[in-house]
Amino acid sequence: MPQIPDTSVADSPRPFLLWVGETRDAELHLARSGLSGLVAVAEAATPAAAVAMGMPGQQSPAITLLAAAVPGGWTLADAVLLSRHWPLTPVVSVATSLIDGRRRSGPALPGVEEVPWTDLPGRVAWWLHDMAAGRPGTLGMPATSRREERIMESAVRVREWSSPQRPRPRISVAAARAGEVECLVDLLSAAGAPVTRRTCGRPPLDEPADVLVWDVSALTPSHLAWLQILTANQPALRVVLLDSFPRGDSTTAALRAGAVAVLARPVSLEALAGTLIRLETAAFALGGEQGRG
Known part of the structure; x- marks a missing residue:
């Protein structure tokens, strides 16, 4: 119906x-x-x-x-x-x-x-943000546009995202290799989101950030086990995982372990920035509390 x-x-x-x-x-x-x-x-x-x-x-x-x-x-x-x-x-x-x-x-x-x-909620959040501001954004670009063209267009729009009314979340990144860490830092910088801590390897349990972007490359049971320990120690921490091969069952397991979102690698700038907007919107709806959901 x-x-x-x-x-x-x-x-x-x-x-x-x-x-x-x-x-x-x-x-x-x-x-x-x-x-x-x-x-x-x-x-x-x-x-x-x-x-x-x-x-x-x-x-x-x-x-x-x-x-x-x-x-x-x-x-x-x-x-x-x-x-x-x-x-x-x-x-x-x-x-x-x-x-x-x-x-x-x-x-x-x-x-x-x-x-x-996997990208849909984040991309929709960003598209709605563009529409509310009266901008065409990348949704109006040809469907055959190259990924590089979309990144350039997204970067121009995402830089205009910052809101003086609300403080930006503190963001940390973690990945298995140093090059992947630097790529994440560059992508978040293009999104206007400064990174407070960068970790090569699995993130530490004393993670001080509000949001952790963790590139796991390929999600394994050991990642899920560490994620459970991490979110048990830091219940206010919102963890966004990047996975090369996200599937319904693995994503469900990651959400149950404490992640707030799982995005596909290579991640698009819009999907990542839109996911951050989703998290801000959820926290604002809870009266500023940082809840998981």
Whole structure:
């Protein structure tokens, strides 16, 4: 049954997303759950059902998400149907790990950007941030743009993110090799997020930061065990893991061990900056407390 959120407020309607497709798949369920608390989401099983259902206040969705657990779940005709009904709404495809092998060769649907399921909450957070500021951002770039072009465009926008009203979180980074540590520091610097501590190897238990970005390369049981000990010693610490091969089961295990997010390597600047925005938003909603969720 279609799910339609209440987006009405006294002054102006709030933006909402349209999720088209299933959420039973473990990875899609995690991606959909990551949007909770960030933005209202209307759900429909198919593009035809989405077009047929009434939207809140006759609004157009801010973004339409086409979600499928396997390659070829949607066709170009499905994307065209949605675009014709809401011509100003960008359509984005959500890719599960089953699509990893094909994703780098280009989008399956011409003109439709494809986003890995792990990156979706962070990318959406950043896109909404751009929209609220009235900027086009990278969501308006061609779906075939090179990663380097997106990093340059993102860096210009992300530098404008800092808010004088709220202090920026203290951020630490950790990775197995020194080169990976420096790459993370450079990426966070491009995001306007200064790094307070950098560690080559596993992070120490006395981690003083608010947020830890830990590049585990390939997630193993030993990483999960250390993560549990770390978050037990530092319950306010929010840990973002970077994993080369994130899957639904491994990501669920990492979240249960205490991580707040798992992003795919190589991580995009937008996904990382958007994840930091998500964490700020969650902490602000809790009255400044730093909760895990």
